[in-house]
Amino acid sequence: MAIEPSLIPLDNVDPSLVEELLDRAFEPERRGRTAYKVRGDAEWLPALSFAAVDEEQHVVGSIQCWPVALTDPDGRRHPMVMVGPVAVLPEAQGRGFGKALVTAAISAMNPKAPLPMVMIGDPEYYGRFWGFTNAPTGEWDLPGPFEQHRLLVRCDNAAVLPQQGMLGPWA
DSSP states (O other): OOOOOEEEEGGGSOHHHHHHHHHHHHOGGGGGSHHHHHHTTOOOOGGGOEEEEOTTOOEEEEEEEEEEEEEOTTSOEEEEEEEEEEEEOGGGTTSSHHHHHHHHHHHTSOTTSOOOEEEESOHHHHHHHHOOBSGGGTEEEOSSOOOGGGEEEEOSOGGGSOSEEEEEEOO
């Protein structure tokens, strides 16, 4: 019988443990990635960010969500939530922690005012389980190198998304 992953609010976790987890999952050079430029100096959103703990109550995974905006060619800013990083320790992968973290972040969105969620990730994986797609993002840009097909969005009504724009920090 599979054990259901336990999740807790990320703001209940010592930030140094989260940084250690991210370093182990993505290596310390992660801070130079384009996703960090997109987020800028923003603080992650506590209501949408979680940690996964194993049976011994050790933190084995985390997800952070960030306020970002897509600025269209007319300069209009469209608020969005950037999902990620989704991190699971290598020795804990394959046990459902990552899926539970993404599901929790999506479920925590306010259903009365759901913002589009964006991420840089595997389109087949995130599309199959949560409906993320790269179809509307083909003419979007980021402040650094990225693979266009990996820029994904999840939105209840894709018609509201600008066709073109630059994704960057909210503030």
